[in-house]
Amino acid sequence: MxxxxxxxxxxDFGGLRAVDDVSLQIPEGAIIGLIxxxxxxxxxxxxxxxxxxxxxxxxxxxxxxxxxxxTPDAVYNSGIARGYQExxxxxxxxxxxxxxxxxxxxxxxxxxxxxxxxSWQGEEAAQAERAMEVLEQVQLVGHYDTLAADxxxxxxxxxxxxxxxxxxxxxxxxxxxxxxxxPKLAYEIFQQIARLREDxxxxxxxxxxxxxxxxxxxxxxxVMHLGNLLAQGAPADIAEDAxxxxxxxxx
Amino acid sequence: MINIDIGxxxxxxxxxxxxxxLMAISLNLEYGVAGVPNFGQALFVSIGAYTAGVTYTRILxxxxxxxxxxxxxxxxGQALQLRSEIMAAQPVxxxxxxxxxxxxxxxxxxxxxxxVSYVTLRLKEEWFLALVLLVGGETVRIVVRGADxxxxxxxxISGMAQPFYFLGDARGSSLLFMLLALALALIAxxxxxxxxxxxxxxxxxxxxxNEDVTRGLGKGISLARAQIMLIGSAIAAVGGxxxxxxxxxxxxxxxxxxxTLDIWVMxxxxxxxxNRGALLGAALIAILDRFTQVGAIALNMSNSPIEFNYVxxxxxxxxxxxxxxxxxxxxxxxxxxxxxxxxxxxRLRG
Numbered sequence: 155m156x157x158x159x160x161x162x163x164x165x166d167f168g169g170l171r172a173v174d175d176v177s178l179q180i181p182e183g184a185i186i187g188l189i190x191x192x193x194x195x196x197x198x199x200x201x202x203x204x205x206x207x208x209x210x211x212x213x214x215x216x217x218x219x220x221x222x223x224x225t226p227d228a229v230y231n232s233g234i235a236r237g238y239q240e241x242x243x244x245x246x247x248x249x250x251x252x253x254x255x256x257x258x259x260x261x262x263x264x265x266x267x268x269x270x271x272x273s274w275q276g277e278e279a280a281q282a283e284r285a286m287e288v289l290e291q292v293q294l295v296g297h298y299d300t301l302a303a304d305x306x307x308x309x310x311x312x313x314x315x316x317x318x319x320x321x322x323x324x325x326x327x328x329x330x331x332x333x334x335x336x337p338k339l340a341y342e343i344f345q346q347i348a349r350l351r352e353d354x355x356x357x358x359x360x361x362x363x364x365x366x367x368x369x370x371x372x373x374x375x376x377v378m379h380l381g382n383l384l385a386q387g388a389p390a391d392i393a394e395d396a397x398x399x400x401x402x403x404x405x
Numbered sequence: 406m407i408n409i410d411i412g413x414x415x416x417x418x419x420x421x422x423x424x425x426x427l428m429a430i431s432l433n434l435e436y437g438v439a440g441v442p443n444f445g446q447a448l449f450v451s452i453g454a455y456t457a458g459v460t461y462t463r464i465l466x467x468x469x470x471x472x473x474x475x476x477x478x479x480x481x482g483q484a485l486q487l488r489s490e491i492m493a494a495q496p497v498x499x500x501x502x503x504x505x506x507x508x509x510x511x512x513x514x515x516x517x518x519x520x521v522s523y524v525t526l527r528l529k530e531e532w533f534l535a536l537v538l539l540v541g542g543e544t545v546r547i548v549v550r551g552a553d554x555x556x557x558x559x560x561x562i563s564g565m566a567q568p569f570y571f572l573g574d575a576r577g578s579s580l581l582f583m584l585l586a587l588a589l590a591l592i593a594x595x596x597x598x599x600x601x602x603x604x605x606x607x608x609x610x611x612x613x614x615n616e617d618v619t620r621g622l623g624k625g626i627s628l629a630r631a632q633i634m635l636i637g638s639a640i641a642a643v644g645g646x647x648x649x650x651x652x653x654x655x656x657x658x659x660x661x662x663x664x665t666l667d668i669w670v671m672x673x674x675x676x677x678x679x680n681r682g683a684l685l686g687a688a689l690i691a692i693l694d695r696f697t698q699v700g701a702i703a704l705n706m707s708n709s710p711i712e713f714n715y716v717x718x719x720x721x722x723x724x725x726x727x728x729x730x731x732x733x734x735x736x737x738x739x740x741x742x743x744x745x746x747x748x749x750x751x752r753l754r755g
Binding site for chain 1: 596599600603605610611614615618619621623624625626629632633636742743744746747749750751
């Protein structure tokens with residue numbers, strides 16, 4: 155059984171069909187690349203899976219459950235976390251608070267428990283230790299009390315991944331995880347992604363424009379064009395495909 | 406020439422400080438921490454005041470074992486005399502009535518805050534809530550003023566004796582009332598500090614900073630906002646009860662949009678998102694308030710053509726503008742640290 159299965163999903167924005175009858179299956183533990191020119195519907199596809207946009211038609215099955223009508227919070231709680239194209243951190247909070255916020259079912263989040271510190275401080279301490287481990291993995295542990303706004307562009311991207319990890323997702327949707335990041339750091343971000351797959355078996359669906367890096371790390375590449383899935387295949391095959399080159403690279 | 410009684414002035418300012426603190430803490434929780442733009446603070450304060458107007462005329466006599474007299478119309482004077490007599494002779498009934506007033510006011514205002522935010526925050530734009538509350542507050546005020554029986558329409562309810570009136574000593578009774586206001590403000594402050602420095606507070610700040618992301622991280626944002634509106638509105642209503650008892654009467658004219666604006670000035674001036682800032686803002690406005698009142702009387706007595714009360718609005722408007730321009734975080738900006746997590750992290754790092 156695939157971890158994520160999209161069946162004939164469609165999204166219309168008024169008269170514009172942003173995603174047209176897309177079906178795909180993602181096996182657990184895979185790193186999947188999603189590429190295509192600007193406006194091809196990649197980000198919309200991510201938004202549809204994450205629940206931030208409502209489907210016009212089609213079904214989304216995740217781990218055997220139909221999540222087609224889920225709101226973003228329900229999608230997250232079912233095990234799908236996401237990153238954003240724009241840096242979307244809590245800039246006025248510390249790095250540590252950024253990763254602690256998404257922890258699921260925190261006792262101290264209930265307003266009647268919140269003022270009674272003793273009722274949740276133990277749990278919070280345990281989560282803080284876990285958060286420090288996650289930050290260690292993305293090499294941000296030394297910055298735990300830095301405000302997110304004071305991080306570099308690359309560190310922000312890493313923090314976003316760390317934040318998504320705190321909810322123990324099975325599937326992580328990343329929309330251009332290396333946008334605006336220096337090439338060397340961009341490569342490191344992908345190494346990080348590969349390591350997370352190794353260590354935790356997390357499945358990734360990654361929208362990325364830097365194909366030279368992406369192709370080194372993904373198992374399968376899907377190519378979108380004008381809302382359709384144009385092709386899928388191993389990175390090497392996709393890179394060789396002549397029609398794709400024409401559509402995507404314009405040569 | 407006016408003589409200023411320093412002691413009485415200090416008591417008056419400190420009482421006002423306690424009352425304003427409750428209102429500012431309420432708005433700080435809602436807007437400062439959670440980013441909910443409540444432009445209907447006057448509504449929630451007024452719910453407290455109207456509740457007091459009703460309990461002091463309907464429930465107090467029953468608690469004293471007497472028959473209540475209709476507070477409006479021809480029996481108005483008789484009803485006033487009745488409640489003054491009860492407050493003077495039966496302190497226990499007075500205190501039970503006060504406690505009931507606080508509880509009923511808090512529950513009513515909390516329920517209204519919860520319901521209003523739950524309905525309107527599901528709209529796309531959170532500023533709809535600001536508009537709904539701004540207009541809703543004024544609508545409720547006009548409806549209450551039009552209702553002849555509730556708090557006697559535009560006449561209001563006067564002669565609302567303070568709970569320590571039975572002492573028969575005006576100074577002592579004001580002093581104790583001041584202590585009551587300060588004690589309630591302190592409780593509200595400690596409670597809201599505990600609330601802000603908790604995972605709940607962190608989630609609320611997350612809502613304020615980025616609603617979509619917070620939703621995408623699994624948080625039920627409509628509920629969280631309704632919850633903080635419930636808490637904030639209940640605190641505002643407690644402030645409203647004290648406000649009515651402090652002035653001694655309940656009149657719809659006191660709960661106009663300018664009261665809402667005053668509370669906003671306190672929060673913006675003191676520090677958005679910082680409970681200590683809310684206290685500082687409340688203190689500064691309480692002092693300013695008192696001085697503008699004294700100034701108004703002084704100007705009146707000197708037959709000056711200037712109406713000093715408008716100076717107050719000009720001053721508050723200026724404060725708001727200057728703060729937003731030069732110190733948008735307020736005099737005491739919020740500090741980023743929450744919960745005990747950072748202590749744990751610090752210990753781990755050695």
